[in-house]
Each structure stands twice: as structure tokens, then as C-alpha cells.
């Protein structure tokens with residue numbers, strides 16, 4: 001817990017930063033959005049990835065101030081993306097369950113959009129299935145207010161939890177991010193791969209029937225991208241399209257789709 005106890009002082013000293021990973025259109029290669037991924041430039045331990053401190057921050061409740069900083073910084077940076085010649089990408093921000101449960105979330109987001117000038121359509125909030133399932137009625141209402149403003153709501157790591165599509169029907173969700181483990185199997189035309197491909201294909205068609213877009217995560221090869229495109233998947237995120245890094249690196253057209 002020593003590490004998480006250091007979070008408030010680290011926030012004051014400006015030790016956190018955001019990397020971004022592109023969400024790329026499988027139709028035309030455009031960068032549709034970028035997911036903000038927090039890093040901690042720790043003075044003794046070096047650059048820390050989120051798996052080293054996000055879990056602890058969630059256990060101690062310090063994810064609320066840390067996640068608040070991430071949200072504000074992501075909106076501030078995203079407001080400066082693009083040169084007006086093409087639609088600028090949206091920014092996709094991970095929200096922990098404690099952030100969604102806070103009564104002040106709607107006001108916080110509204111205030112950030114007003115102060116930064118970021119249009120609501122250029123902000124996406126990512127919630128995991130378990131966060132979605134565990135949010136009571138009040139937080140769902142807050143998500144609905146945000147969705148009505150135009151903010152995008154995505155379910156992260158879809159397929160790894162217990163969220164079913166019938167349940168999603170009643171939620172203000174706009175996008176499914178399908179967990180990378182379903183993509184890993186899209187390799188060769190083998191029976192095992194065929195099964196994963198059929199699961200993905202039916203997931204995509206069900207999602208589209210519910211007016212949800214689908215982003216596949218963990219896309220590492222051109223072949224996976226080709227198969228996902230053939231299935232009708234809308235967008236992809238993963239090493240094939242770009243590793244997490246500074247936003248400027250991803251603000252031009254993706255070279256992975258020609």
C-alpha cells in the first residue's frame with residue numbers, strides 16, 4: 001500500500017502522464033479515437049504501467065482523484081487534436097466503478113467539456129462489464145444523462161464477464177470493445193479459429209442490431225485485421241495499428257491499412 005499512499009503527492013508533483021492508443025476504422029484506416037492509458041513517472045521506480053498501481057488505487061479509493069486527473073487531462077489534450085481538415089479523433093477514458101458511483105460525475109464531466117471546449121461526441125467513457133453490472137439505478141441514470149449530452153459510453157473487455165446483450169438493451173451504451181482474447185484465435189483457417197470467428201461474427205451482428213459499434217482489442221496482425229473487417233467489425237485497437245504512445249504519434253492516418 002506504500003505505493004498507493006504516494007498517489008496524492010504524486011498528483012501534486014505532476015508525476016502522472018497519459019499515453020494514447022489509436023482506435024482505427026477497419027473501413028478506411030482513419031483514427032476514430034484514442035484510448036488514454038495512464039502512466040506514473042515514479043522518481044525511484046521509473047515509468048510505471050497502470051497494472052502496477054490502478055488496482056491499489058481502486059482498493060484505497062484513490063482512483064477517484066487519480067481518475068479525475070486522467071479525465072481532465074484527457075479532455076484538455078483532446079481539445080487540441082486535429083487541424084480542422086478532418087474530424088478529430090475522440091478520446092476514450094477508462095472509468096473505475098468508484099468514479100461512476102460518485103454523485104458528482106455528471107457535473108464533473110459537464111464542467112470539463114465546458115472548460116476545455118471539447119465537444120461531448122469527442123469523449124468516450126469506458127466501463128468494464130463488472131462496473132456496468134454493479135452500478136445501481138442512480139449511476140445508470142447519470143450515464144444516461146451523459147449519453148444524452150452526446151458522450152459515448154463503451155463497455156470495455158466485453159466478453160470476459162457476465163454481461164449479456166439483453167441486459168445491454170436497457171443501458172445507455174454506444175460501443176462494445178471486444179476483449180483481445182477473442183481476437184488471438186483469429187489466425188489460420190483451422191477449426192479452432194473458425195469457432196472464434198463465428199463467435200465474433202454473431203457478436204458483431206447482435207451488437208449492430210442493438211445499434212452498437214464494435215471495436216476489437218488486441219489486434220496484432222494484418223490477418224486478424226482482415227478477418228475482423230470481413231466479419232463487419234467497425235474498428236480495431238492493438239499493436240498492429242499502434243502501440244500506446246504520445247498522442248501526436250497517432251494523429252496522422254494509420255499506415256497499417258493501405
Ligand code: G
Pocket residue numbers: 036037038049050051054063067070094095096244
Ligand atoms: O497500458 P496498459 O495495457 O498497461 O493498461 C492496463 C490496464 O489499465 C488497461 O486495461 C486499462 O483498462 C487500465 N487503465 C489504464 N489507464 C487507466 C485509467 O486512467 N483509469 C483506469 N481506471 N484504468 C486504466
Ligand code: G
Pocket residue numbers: 021037094156157180217218219220237238239240244
Ligand atoms: O483498457 P485495457 O485494459 O484494454 O487497455 C489495453 C491494454 O492492452 C494496455 O495495457 C495495452 O498495452 C495492451 N495492449 C494493447 N494492444 C495490445 C495488443 O495488440 N496485444 C496485447 N497482447 N496487448 C495489447
Ligand code: MN
Pocket residue numbers: 035094126156
Ligand atoms: Mn480500456
Ligand code: NA
Pocket residue numbers: 156157177179217
Ligand atoms: Na480493454
